[in-house]
Amino acid sequence: MNEFAIIEHFFNASSIKRKDVVLGIGDDCAIVQPPPDQELLITTDTLVSGVHFLPDMAASDIGFKSLAVNLSDLAAKGAEPAWMTLALTLPKNDETWLKNFSTGLFELANRYHVQLIGGDLTKGPLSITIQAMGFAPKNQSLRRSNAKPGDLIYVSNTLGDAALGLKNSMTIAKTYQDFLIARHCRPEPRIELGKQLRDIAHASIDISDGLAADLGHILNMSHVGATVYVDRLPLSNALLASVSREEGIALALNGGDDYELCFTVAPDKAHLLNTPYTCIGKITNQPGLDLRYQDEKKYNGTQAGYKHF
Ligand SMILES: [Mg+2]
Structure with missing residues (x-):
């Protein structure tokens, strides 16, 4: 399978489809339409083999966790998750690994109604970068900076x-x-x-x-x-x-x-x-x-x- 076939087969086909995605995977950019009166929240995290997870960790767990750590940042802000992009660097084209990785990833993504709207696939040492996006009512997102004495x-x-x-x-x-x-x-x-x-x-x-x-x-x-x-x-x-x-x-x-x-x-x-x-x-x-x-x-x-x- 070439890069485009891998993306279509293991990723695009498994993703839920949201009504607020105007343009998903397959063009230069994705286009999304956040709800009116909501603010957009964006976060990204990279997981590197040997640094964030042991090299023998199951691919399905790596898929699950690489999204979970991003959704956790959205949770901390009080956001409703909506979309994600995925940049995946792989040492080789291993279809069993890809299948298991995408199973774990979409188990969590589909639970929270998060659509994969874009990504990138490259060859190199195993590393996964996900960007997760969500929204919250304007001025209601939580921050680190607002704790008050007595809380x-x-x-x-x-x-x-x-x-x-x-x-x-x-x-x-x-x-x-x-x-x-x-x-x-x-x-x-x-x-x-x-x-x-x-x-x-x-x-x-x-x-x-x-x-x-x-x-x-x-x-x-x-x-x-x-x-x-x-x-x-x-x-x-x-x-x-x-x-x-x-x-x-x-x-x-x-x-x-x-x-x-x-x-x-x-x-x-x-x-x-x-x-x-x-x-x-x-x-x-x-x-x-x-x-x-x-x-x-x-x-x-x-x-x-x-x-x-
Ligand atoms: Mg955090």
């Missing part, structure tokens, strides 16, 4: 599972391995939560590099500080069955790859959250991230998030 800090679901799943080590109890590996390979973008937070949260971010690093971005951009109680961090039964509580706390703070949302809410709006998310602390006037136990004792573990450079 309560919440996180969704549990933290640290993906970082432990990546290790896939023999120390993990067999009954929990599948759960932890799925948390690493198939993160669930919190799209519905993000949309719900438009009217409730002051600031929001998705946790990709670890809670400490990503909450740090909210603090820097909002010019505030925070107190977080490390023994309030939500840890799964699978995590606690596999490592000590202290190691679990370290994974939750620094492990990364969670793709859960961290958000801040004024206390008088907290009752509007209709699902029990975990309150882990509060925003303060004191610059920096103050990590403590609930008995006020200082937490002395490290707090370095994942950094590429």
